[in-house]
Structures are given as structure tokens and as C-alpha cells.
Amino acid sequence: MTEYWEEVEHTADWALRVWGRDLRALFEHAAWGMLSLIGGIAENDREIIRESYKLSAQDNETLLIDWLTELLYLVEDRHALFTSVRVEMVENCVLHAAVTAQTSKNFTKHIKAVTYHDLAIKKIPDGYEVTIVFDV
């Protein structure tokens, strides 16, 4: 597996297909894939945002949406431009993660939300795959 994600055609919104050798990697790649759509240019080199997360959900798809939604919130609320996104664990629908970020006032794209459309985390020979549609 040499790619982490690719953009998928969707008429009105943005979609990514994401891969990971395990769920931990899948969730981390999904984060970076989404953040690559959002873009941004750092205002300075200070990493002033540090957050850690412990999330749980009834299934991994909901957990993935919860995780990405937390990152979207940081972008919107604190203009976070991430320098580090570490998913430490995804097990039994529980996620532990930590992020650091600079700030940016120039983002390329605004993602309104992460949708459930066609959202299904699939086991594949090399690990896991998911297609995520973002409302923009």
C-alpha cells in the first residue's frame, strides 16, 4: 500500500477514499486527507494549539465522523493549521489521539461537515479502506 488517500469524484461535495494498514492508521490518514483539502498557510511558526482526545462511539464509522468533526471544529474555532496528528489507538470503538497546530487565517476550503453517505469501513487484504463524503 503506497497511497494514504485519493480524491473521489462527487458532484456537489468532496470525497476521499482512504486506506490504512490498521484502524489506527486509517483514522490518521483520514485526518490528513481531510486537512489536505482544507489547506492553509501558517501565520507564524509557533505551535500554540495542543489538544488530546479520547472519543467513543457505537461503531467505528460514527467514531471516524466524531474524530474528523473534532478537527473541523479546531480549524473553524481556533484557525488550527495542524503540524502533528497522532492517532495513538483505535480499539473497540474507542479512539485516543493528540494533535498540535499553528494558526492560519488563509484556508483553501471550508468543510461544513463529515457525512454518513456511503460510509463503511471495509477490511481489505492490506488493511482497511473507507470512502468519506464531506459537505462543503
Place this chain on the structure above:
Amino acid sequence: MNKQDFTRVGDYIWEIPVSYRADMNVPARLYASEKLLESALEDQSVEQLVNTATLPGLVQYALAMPDIHQGYGFPIGGVVASRTKGGVISPGGVGYDINCGVRVLAGHLLFDEAEPLLSVLATRLYQNCPSGVGKGGSRLKISESQFDKLLHEGSSWAQANGYALPEDVARTEEQGQLRRSDSACVSKRAWDRGITQVGTLGAGNHFIEVDVIEEIFDAEAARVMGLQEGAIAVQIHCGSRGFGHQICTDYVRAFQNAIYKYGIDLPDRQLICAPFDSEEGQDYFKAMNAAANYAFVNRQVLAHYVRESFEQALSGKVDDWHLHQVYDIAHNMAKVETHHVSGEQVEAVVHRKGATRAFGPGFEGLPQEYRPIGQPVLVPGSMGTASWILVGTEASMEQTFGSSCHGAGRTMSRSRAKKTIRGDQLRHELEETGINVRAGSMPGLAEEAPQAYKDVDEVVKVVSSTGIARKVARLVPVAVIKG
């Protein structure tokens, strides 16, 4: 799915019968020309329309307007009516941008007089109307108690605080206030996102556009609305910002358990719903109404900034820069309405996702002067192409639960648009045609290129030919402001 799965029941009406799929509860109907139907079959939009026909408690048909394109769960352009008793409410049937909608202002200022000042005006609009990604730099500082009032009172709050004229409120759908709102049904995260974004445009396909009224089709309706051929008009397209997005996210998540609790089977998780008369359904309805009120205020405050910009750029340089409100409509909403169906009066939750209410003449919820002509229907085209003002008709009440199209509808994905269209070249091309462009993102501009959208004239031809809306005026852009 292909054209052969449809039965043509009218020149521009195509039906998929319940026999097409075992889980359909009602037939599906698509309003489209052959060309628009073929375009719809290129993505998943028709399959999504069929999926909406599986929802419980539906009345008559699941519908889609001619600007249909693929959404998530519901197609964009989708309209379904679900009985208030025995039916459901679906956050996916409203969308993340609750009460995304359009406001049109117009005046007596003629294009010929305004033209030399359009560049300055465009710059003023861009400076005065906060836009872009993130908190978006709201110019308002609203206290918690004032925000709570705003969520309940909608446009009335804006009027009380000096952002609206009485006639603005009268010429807003529902007078800018959905009364069954409750901020207690809104999460803290939604609250925190919303309180800092009031009066901001956002980004994406949201815009402020200065237009010229190019042609009048219905002189009497135009006179009533104050539309004059050759005069300037302004469109504002935006919604409930992060507030609405968060409410939809919260309730789509909360409803994941509701479908098991109430035994609802769905072909697509994004169609998530709950019985309208359940606690979950009512909580979402009240939160959605709070977001709707927020969006009415948002467009009202932006309208105030538009007037401010016109005054700054034009006062003393033109005869009359003033703008009056034509109307403000929602195109992502679920409303409780009563419709006459097969001889009975049916109360239903009418979900319009990328579709507009288009009530006909006589509706008492319209301002007095509009009752003879019907409700204005505002149809923005894509950037650089025409937009339309129509009015609702009695036929729309009979055919489509009083609904019509909302825009041009996309035909090209955003990723393809970004790869094949350069934003800087597009801006240059638009400016060469006389359209002043102010945009915060060139890739964002590329995504909104005219070639990424359907032909809005074709879309309007379908709604007017079927009688569900009547043409009043065609507008063309002269300035576009985007985040």
C-alpha cells in the same frame, strides 16, 4: 438505472413506479427535460430519489426538481412530505446548512448610471460583508442572552436591533421566524460556533452578487415586487453557518439509535430519521427552527451591510442608491404544512433539500401586496450566468407540495472543476465580460465555474412549462463577491 425505468407522465414529468423496488412506499417523480434527465442519470441522484421514496409516512410522491444532482442521502432538489402523524423528520432531508437560502434586494438605480462605480462597489461589498473560512470575522459582538433571543425571534430580533426595516421582515418567508424553536435543543458546540458567526457569508458556493434586471416577463408581478428592467438588484446566498452545520451533525448522530428504537429500515444511513412526533423528532425540529431563525438573521445582517456598502460607494454619485427587499426564501428546510391531497387535507413535514417553497396566489402568509401574484421564487444561477425571479402558482400546490427549483444544480464534481479550470483565468474571463469579481480563494472560485453547473435557463424552462412557477424576471451578474 436508466431512462427505461421511467414512465413519462407529462412533457417534463417522469415517474418511477413503486414496483421498481420492493422498499418504495410511494412513486418517485422527477421534473426534468430529457437533457436534464440524462444528466441526472450520470450520478447517483436518481437512485437517491428512489431511496427517499422508502421513508415512512410519505404522502403521494417523492419528488425531485430539475436542478437535481447527487447529494448525500437525499438528492439535491429533493422534496418529500411525511405525515406529521405516522411520518418522520430527517435531518438529511434538510441538509447541514439549515435554511441555506437566498435574499434579493432591488432598487431604481439603473445599470448605466452604476456601471462606472461597480468596481468600487464590489470592493466595498467585499470589505463590509465578512466572508471566508472559519469564524469569518463577524462584526457583531452578541451576548449570550441576546443570542438566545435571536434564535427564538429571528428577523424580529434583527429589526429590534436596527438591522432590518419592517418591510424586510414582512417580505421574508415566515416573516423570518419559525416559532417552534428552542435553544435548549441546541448543543453547546453549536452555540459556540454560532454566536461568533452572525452576519458572515462563509465560503464555498455562498456569494453576494450584484445583478442587472435584463428582462421582465410579467409586468404586473414585476411592478408589485419593484423590479425594473435595466435596474440593479442584489442577491445574497448563505445559510446558518457553523450553527446549522453542528445541529445537523449532532442530530444525524443522535438519530443513529432512533432508527433501531423505532424499527425504521433505511437503504442509506444519511437518510437517518425519527418519527416526527417522537421526543427525538421534536427536539430536532425545534433545533432546526432555531437554526432557521439564525439564517434569516444572518441574511438580514448581510443585507444591512449591502445597503451600507451601496451608501458608501454611491451616495452623492447616483440619483438613488436605495435598495428594497424583494423576498427572502429558504431552500434547505422542513416545514409543517397542510396540503390538499386526493380530496383530503393532510398535515405533513415537507422536506425541501435544495428546493424552494413556491406557494401560489392567495396564501395568507404572504405580505398583502404579494397575495394576488404568489410567492416570489428566487433562483440563482451559477457564477457568471443568469438568475431568475419567478412566482409560485396554484399548480405547484397541486403537483409538488408548493415547491420549485432552487438553482442551476451542479453537473461537474468539484475535484474535476479544480483540475480543469484555473481560478485566476476564470476571474479574468469573467472580468472581460464585465463582471467584477472579488474572491478569497482562486481554487474555490474554480469550483464554482459556470461550466460546473447545469443551464439555469433549461431548469427554469421545466418549472415554467409544468406550471409550478411563473417567470417574472431574468437577471445577469455584474459583480460577484465570494469567500
